[in-house]
Amino acid sequence: MRGNACVTVGWDIGGVSTKAARLVYHQRRIKTLQTADQYFEIWKGKERLPSVLRTLSKALGPADAMAVTMTAELSDVFPTKTHGVRYVVRCVRKAFPDLPIYGLDVDGGFLDLRRPLKDPLSLAATNWLATAMLLARSRPNCLLVDIGSTTTDIIPILEGRIVARGRSDTDRLLAGELIYTGVLRTPVSAITAVLPLGHARCPVASEYFAISADVYRILGRLEPHDYSCSTPDGRGKSQAAARRRLVRMVCADAKDFSEREVIGMARFVHETQRAQIVEAMRRVVRWHRRRTLPVIATGLGSFLARDCARTLGWPVENIAVSLGRGASHHTPPVGAAYLLAEWLTER
């Protein structure tokens, strides 16, 4: 903290991937921004978390202070969410014993993580808040639609205030502000109960045969390097491999259908997922007695968020326009780092 300058690292510690952003902050602006992430399924070895954190931190460089958001506490590797939050906080302190570290809480404040935690749940699932608070600085009236690997956040911002009804995951599910659907790891059977076969609709197998990443690979909306999770069958990420997985949802082999038919199935899943998100966007905006809001599309699935906005006929903008390219897939850690820098230099 040198006057109004500082270097902060923000974290988004999730159940399947951990993301970090490093900001050089100077005179209320981002001077430089770097991001890094690592695919790390916490239930496959939670004791490796400190080393994952250290690796990412090393890749980014030194910092004056760190800000933590997380969603990993929901993983069932922890008996309760409270256990989860405590574990993640312990790991962060272990990885960076000499740094000031803060956790973003559900009210948008920072807690000093070197002090004993009074209410661990106030640190649960605040990554969406980091994004929304950052966005509210530049876009006082908008609808944030952040589509990630398994979840979609739909956050209304009015007159510079985050007016989301829910703060906890459960309340956000109830409000339609959190939808458990995303563009990578969502099982196809959680998006649709049927797939089109000719003029019929065939019920799908409720097996972990294909995921949304397969659908968007088939449709050419994701490149192989975007498919950053494991494939359900452990095979490749080519379009042909994705088609093989999708047809297994109706207990079939790829040779049973033409390529065009399989693309038709993928399109059907995409349209079903889009309709679900569109409906939630309508509901969230209506609740605030608005008919429309400009949509800020972000996350790995920003392409889908843009599709949804177009379906609704609402204006749409990519968050990258406001924050620069690197930020758009890493908005929660960028948000956390920015908010911390602001807080440290202005308090």
Add this chain to the structure above:
Amino acid sequence: MRGNACVTVGWDIGGVSTKAARLVYHQRRIKTLQTADQYFEIWKGKERLPSVLRTLSKALGPADAMAVTMTAELSDVFPTKTHGVRYVVRCVRKAFPDLPIYGLDVDGGFLDLRRPLKDPLSLAATNWLATAMLLARSRPNCLLVDIGSTTTDIIPILEGRIVARGRSDTDRLLAGELIYTGVLRTPVSAITAVLPLGHARCPVASEYFAISADVYRILGRLEPHDYSCSTPDGRGKSQAAARRRLVRMVCADAKDFSEREVIGMARFVHETQRAQIVEAMRRVVRWHRRRTLPVIATGLGSFLARDCARTLGWPVENIAVSLGRGASHHTPPVGAAYLLAEWLTER
């Protein structure tokens, strides 16, 4: 084969469990019947299949011949179902090199597995056929409802003939004769998109947090030893542990709800699953221009099949009444063993 007597072993080689039945057959009747099974997830180490087969066979005792049905070929450990069938057949031959072994085909005939396979797919997913053919011997007019760990078979039998419209899994899904829902491993998110919270309906997380076995443990319909698959979180099979898993579907911890509320959630999932099966039962029977058929309830989920019959007001009978207690959870291997014994002694 001593005149009209023989000893046969029938197999049902599935993706998560392998079941066997040994029959001493004499003068067109079952003299003694033993069954055995092993929980074996084939995608976790398919090379262990021959040893699983040998272990189960040793537990049952020697046989004159064996009959194979399977569903394991659908597992995505195999690139195609054809590969899957060939692999399973190779394993059976490897495990029992000196025995006559036959595969039940989709037309209800037996193929000698010591000869080269011309059409491997004709051996895919025939376990339901073994059950239905066996049942048709004693119940010429009925609806077989076999509810297992992940699937439900609804098979109409009229005038002693199996009048199912589908033979392949895909065609059976289309006809409503195969439903991908069961009482153990079906993810709760594949049964229902919402859970009741007070007067509201909360969308569920599409994560592998809780399965149907948790629902039926909570409702006291399954005992811990019936919960024969792994738990989603690797923890225990008590009702308390099952409740913890179910509430995680709405991103909550057990302490957030009363026990009564969680039982209400479980009941809701049960009713949703029952409604799905009831609808398919109606549809299958209607297609044959009947209003009702006596229901034969079998499988690990025969309790649910009986619930469904009661909901419809149709007469219901447990298959155990016809075949004896041991048979009811192992009808496909019992059917395969019986049909083979009949075929060997009468041809």
